[in-house]
Amino acid sequence: MMLSVKDISLQLGKTTILDKVHFNAQAGELCVIMGANGAGKSTLLKVIAGEYPHYTGNVAIKDRELRSMPVKEQAAVRAVLSQQIMLTQPFSVEEVVGMGRFVYGSGLSSSDKEIVSYALKVMQVQHLRERAYTTLSGGQKQRVQMARVLAQLLETPDLHTADYTGRKMLLLDEPVTGMDILHQQLSLQLAATLASRGVLVVAVLHDFQLAAAYASRILLLKNGTMYAQGTVEEMLTPRHIKDCFGVDVNVLEHPHYNYPLVVTAAAAGLFQSPAPKAINVS
Numbered sequence: 001m002m003l004s005v006k007d008i009s010l011q012l013g014k015t016t017i018l019d020k021v022h023f024n025a026q027a028g029e030l031c032v033i034m035g036a037n038g039a040g041k042s043t044l045l046k047v048i049a050g051e052y053p054h055y056t057g058n059v060a061i062k063d064r065e066l067r068s069m070p071v072k073e074q075a076a077v078r079a080v081l082s083q084q085i086m087l088t089q090p091f092s093v094e095e096v097v098g099m100g101r102f103v104y105g106s107g108l109s110s111s112d113k114e115i116v117s118y119a120l121k122v123m124q125v126q127h128l129r130e131r132a133y134t135t136l137s138g139g140q141k142q143r144v145q146m147a148r149v150l151a152q153l154l155e156t157p158d159l160h161t162a163d164y165t166g167r168k169m170l171l172l173d174e175p176v177t178g179m180d181i182l183h184q185q186l187s188l189q190l191a192a193t194l195a196s197r198g199v200l201v202v203a204v205l206h207d208f209q210l211a212a213a214y215a216s217r218i219l220l221l222k223n224g225t226m227y228a229q230g231t232v233e234e235m236l237t238p239r240h241i242k243d244c245f246g247v248d249v250n251v252l253e254h255p256h257y258n259y260p261l262v263v264t265a266a267a268a269g270l271f272q273s274p275a276p277k278a279i280n281v282s
């Protein structure tokens with residue numbers, strides 16, 4: 001088992017944020033965590049990322065309790081893309097991506113530099129390499145952050161040869177925020193390709209369509225608890241979505257692909273008067 005999360009509970013201040021969360025994940029899976037704002041998705045990812053060591057319960061990476069792994073060893077196994085990364089220093093894009101390699105020692109070797117160039121190319125930000133990171137648009141920043149975690153994870157400047165089974169894990173917290181549709185697809189294809197090389201990918205997503213197309217498994221969180229987990233078809237049902245998000249949806253068959261389409265009507269009745277688009281629905 002690559003990752004085993006057993007009865008994780010976490011308090012922040014006096015509030016219980018996670019309550020007995022339980023799941024296992026294998027190498028090569030692309031697990032998607034979904035749930036409403038405040039459900040505990042980022043917090044769960046942070047626990048696995050080693051940011052909240054005061055959890056109760058057990059987190060094991062390859063059968064070793066997280067808290068017993070030295071930070072450097074954790075960083076060699078696991079790359080993390082967090083939400084809201086603030087950099088105030090005027091680092092160039094290339095330097096930010098190069099930071100992904102620092103976990104292996106200071107100073108970049110020629111092979112580190114090749115991996116950095118490769119990651120810039122994969123995320124299509126090569127043309128921005130000399131730009132100050134702080135001057136990028138939101139979606140461009142996010143693409144650079146994806147390139148950084150890719151640079152941390154890869155052992156060679158190639159996505160298609162190495163076998164990372166049981167050796168690498170990638171945690172992505174809302175990786176596509178602010179990205180256009182092309183780069184959302186590119187990012188999820190990258191995640192799926194890494195999974196096919198044996199990387200365990202755990203991603204928080206809000207987009208049902210991306211989850212439906214790419215997830216090998218969905219974990220649904222609600223109020224800090226694991227509401228349900230299973231395949232895309234098992235999780236993306238009108239009932240689960242209503243229970244977790246409070247929204248009525250229809251789940252349709254995709255005309256060309258073997259994953260479902262989740263469609264909403266314009267939300268009527270969330271405010272006192274119906275939303276304009278819902279008024280004329282017959």
Ligand SMILES: Nc1ncnc2c1ncn2[C@@H]1O[C@H](COP(=O)(O)OP(=O)(O)OP(=O)(O)O)[C@@H](O)[C@H]1O
Binds near residue numbers: 044
């Ligand atoms: N440091 C903290 N101290 C106190 N409460 C916190 C802290 N961090 C998060 N919380 C609370 O924990 C709950 C879960 O937060 P979390 O960020 O994990 O939610 P999320 O599911 O990722 O939501 P979103 O979809 O909005 O990103 C929220 O109610 C949040 O306000």
